[in-house]
Amino acid sequence: MESNKVIENKKAKKKRNSQLSDTWLRLRKDKLALVGLTILVILIFVAIFADFIAPYKYDAQDLSNILQAPSSEHIFGTDEFGRDIFSRVVYGSRISLQVGFIAVSIAVIIGGFLGAVAGYYSGKIDNFIMRAMDILLSIPQILLAISIVAALGNGLTNLMIAVGISSIPQYARIVRAAVISIKNEEFVEAAKATGSGDLRIIFKHILPNCLAPIIVQATLGVALAILTAAGLSFIGLGIQPPTPEWGAMLSGGRGYIRDYSYMTLFPGLAIVITIFALNVLGDGLRDALDPKLKN
Numbered sequence: 001m002e003s004n005k006v007i008e009n010k011k012a013k014k015k016r017n018s019q020l021s022d023t024w025l026r027l028r029k030d031k032l033a034l035v036g037l038t039i040l041v042i043l044i045f046v047a048i049f050a051d052f053i054a055p056y057k058y059d060a061q062d063l064s065n066i067l068q069a070p071s072s073e074h075i076f077g078t079d080e081f082g083r084d085i086f087s088r089v090v091y092g093s094r095i096s097l098q099v100g101f102i103a104v105s106i107a108v109i110i111g112g113f114l115g116a117v118a119g120y121y122s123g124k125i126d127n128f129i130m131r132a133m134d135i136l137l138s139i140p141q142i143l144l145a146i147s148i149v150a151a152l153g154n155g156l157t158n159l160m161i162a163v164g165i166s167s168i169p170q171y172a173r174i175v176r177a178a179v180i181s182i183k184n185e186e187f188v189e190a191a192k193a194t195g196s197g198d199l200r201i202i203f204k205h206i207l208p209n210c211l212a213p214i215i216v217q218a219t220l221g222v223a224l225a226i227l228t229a230a231g232l233s234f235i236g237l238g239i240q241p242p243t244p245e246w247g248a249m250l251s252g253g254r255g256y257i258r259d260y261s262y263m264t265l266f267p268g269l270a271i272v273i274t275i276f277a278l279n280v281l282g283d284g285l286r287d288a289l290d291p292k293l294k295n
Contacts, residue, residue: 054091077260116210154236247271
């Protein structure tokens with residue numbers, strides 16, 4: 001009996017490795033997705049090593065060099081307080097990626113659990129959970145995030161909570177649909193026959209088979225979370241100065257956009273490049289993980 005379990009585990013591990021290698025091979029064929037992946041890896045590297053990459057501290061002021069155009073000393077120029085814009089953009093990558101990944105993690109954990117419970121049990125539980133998600137979906141995500149931030153107050157933690165909560169319904173619906181399509185499969189029935197509990201079946205047998213749509217949505221969701229956070233900071237409800245955040249930097253530079261356009265150009269480009277990378281990577285993952293495309 002024990003040897004049979006070992007053999008089954010080895011087969012399952014081999015199958016997972018085969019699926020991962022197959023997905024990677026498909027992803028490698030998508031040049032645009034690889035570009036997005038490369039940009040994302042670079043951004044993560046910059047965020048981790050911002051202390052070594054940035055030539056100045058993000059809050060270091062030099063009032064003798066205010067509003068300086070890009071030069072060899074300040075490659076992105078300086079702002080109205082003489083702070084180096086390149087350093088602030090570099091440190092801003094840490095804030096924006098942190099908000100994006102943590103907010104999406106909150107949404108995936110809570111939304112995924114609610115969707116799994118709704119899809120597995122159906123009936124009144126499903127109806128109650130999904131009607132609650134429909135109510136949240138009826139409110140535009142940015143307005144829901146604004147309401148939550150207004151209630152909780154400004155700050156990084158509250159911003160991540162607000163963006164995460166506003167994204168929960170999307171993941172709940174995606175996971176629910178995946179669970180409904182899987183819960184009647186033979187391997188789930190076999191798990192029930194062996195006496196496995198509902199939670200064990202959900203977390204060990206069902207959710208691992210729902211990862212493909214979750215991964216794709218999460219990748220795209222990070223882009224949306226970063227954009228939402230930048231929007232909230234732009235209107236003064238997110239990260240507060242002097243903490244560098246791309247949306248807040250855009251807001252701070254809009255008063256100088258006519259004469260000192262570089263103050264908004266570089267934070268704006270950082271947002272555009274990041275969103276582009278995540279979107280094309282998400283599209284590539286969707287194609288790579290789509291079972292209909294398998295030979």
